[in-house]
Amino acid sequence: MVKKPTAYAYSRISTRAQLKGDGLRRQLAAALEWAEEHPDIEFDPTFVDRGISASVGLHRETGKLGVLLNMIEAGTIRSGDYLLVDEFSRLTREIESEALHLLTSIIRKGVNVVTLVDGEVYHKHSTSLELMRALFTMSNSHNENKERTRKVAKAWAEKREEARLTGKKLSRRGPAWTVFNERTKHFDLIGDRADIIRGIFAECIDGLGITAIAQRLNANKVEPFVAGSDGWHQGYVLTILRSPSVMGFYQPTLTSQRAHKRMLRQPDGDPIPNYYPKVVDEETFDRAQAMIALRNKRGGGAGRRGKRFPNLIMGMGKCEACGGTLVVTNHPNSARVRSFRCYQANRKQNCDNRQTYLCSDVEEWLTVFLMEARMEAAQPLPDQTDLTHKLSARRAIQVKIDNLNDTIEAAERGEDVSSTRIRLAERQAEASKLDKLIEDLRTMLKHQTRMVGVDAVEEAAKWMDSLRDEDTEDIYRNRAKANAILLALYDTIMPVEGGLYILSNGKGWFVNDEIYAELDVEDRRPITRKELEMSATWTKTTMI
Structure with a gap:
């Protein structure tokens, strides 16, 4: 059939x-x-x-x-x-x-x-x-x-321009922490959601990662913003932390569909300020961005670190033998006694340092150091120092450029100035490179949160002292905050047998139970203890 x-x-x-x-x-x-x-x-x-x-x-x-x-x-x-x-x-x-x-x-x-x-x-x-x-x-x-796409695009372009000029809203749809007010034709904040966002930014600035923040929100039974969601996820927390909408900005975009790919969104002009109600100010937003960048740069973005944030020197702890990362391990005979150990040596790769350093000793020496440290004046930030040097070099090159231009202008008609023109082109190329470096450094400084001076050290010391109370319910947050402050202050913390080296931007310190010493370090960031001790000059020693 x-x-x-x-x-x-x-x-x-x-x-x-x-x-x-x-x-x-x-x-x-x-x-x-x-x-x-x-x-x-x-x-x-x-x-x-x-x-x-x-x-x-x-x-x-x-x-x-x-x-x-x-x-x-x-x-x-x-x-x-x-x-x-x-x-x-x-x-x-x-x-x-x-x-x-x-x-x-x-x-x-x-x-x-x-x-x-x-x-x-x-x-x-x-x-x-x-x-x-x-x-x-x-x-x-x-x-x-x-043609329909062209007309729709033109209509939306006119709406976006009207929004820039008059503040008129393009649509009733806004961020999840806002609601459109039909009477005023503006967005209003949803109070409890705005408080949640402020809390997320505060915890980020205090040093908590997005995983820890999401876990705390779920543990506290905070209702997620996304309807039907099974709770808070780290990706959504990061979206909130990255979104300029929390400062009231709206970024118009142009969209285009692409086969095999997600829809492409491209910014259309500058963001529109005061389009949404502001949840956090720009300073808070910038501090959060700097903390996220700092955690990523120092290796602090890989999820929650246990129940009590055991690695207080995460992102700074370095092996004295190879300069590799220090990790926290349990003592063979006790789950409560923890030690720092070289990660590379632990995996038997490129380091034979079998030495372990008790976490309790390191934290005690660190507390002593912070209590003893007295910075007489704020130290220039690394990026500020770099910027000063680059600006000076730029001014020097500009003088050379001006002189070469004068030489060319003063040359008699018919005289060969080709070599002068070559030198001028070379100096102009150098100037262009410096201009780019200066622009980058200024951008970095805009988001810089590194604390300096006596107040910064006292702040770190206060948080270190608070960690003595092991019974506090918020031990994780306190230790994360202490880690964040230390990250903003110091580049390297290197435990050695009988003491602790601490480095920051060409300066160094050594501390143990008996002495507190200041060092000048020629190498801006030495890798190993041997390199450090070869390049360091002990300038001041105080008996504790």
């Missing part, structure tokens, strides 16, 4: 908003009417794409049309079967060459394409005139879509 052919109806709407309209029902009704007129053909109406554009072929890659095409290629949809579409615009709105290729790839397999709006049937024996008519129709669909 010969199996009857099957007609597969394909329906599509471009946006989710069109679900509220009549488009899908109308397309399916037309397909059903065709099926009733052809009772000798089986009918399958199950292939529907909702909210997928046909302008760049997304429906062929990720939608039900892609499933249909694969079935045709595999022979599941057989020669003699039918593909029903309301009109060609439902099948494709791509450029003419892609549209014609799609149609011919179907009909070459013997599958008939029916456009229900006019009852036309296209098959592998269609004439050139019929295919030209199909191409003309698909071209109209493509051009119609292109």
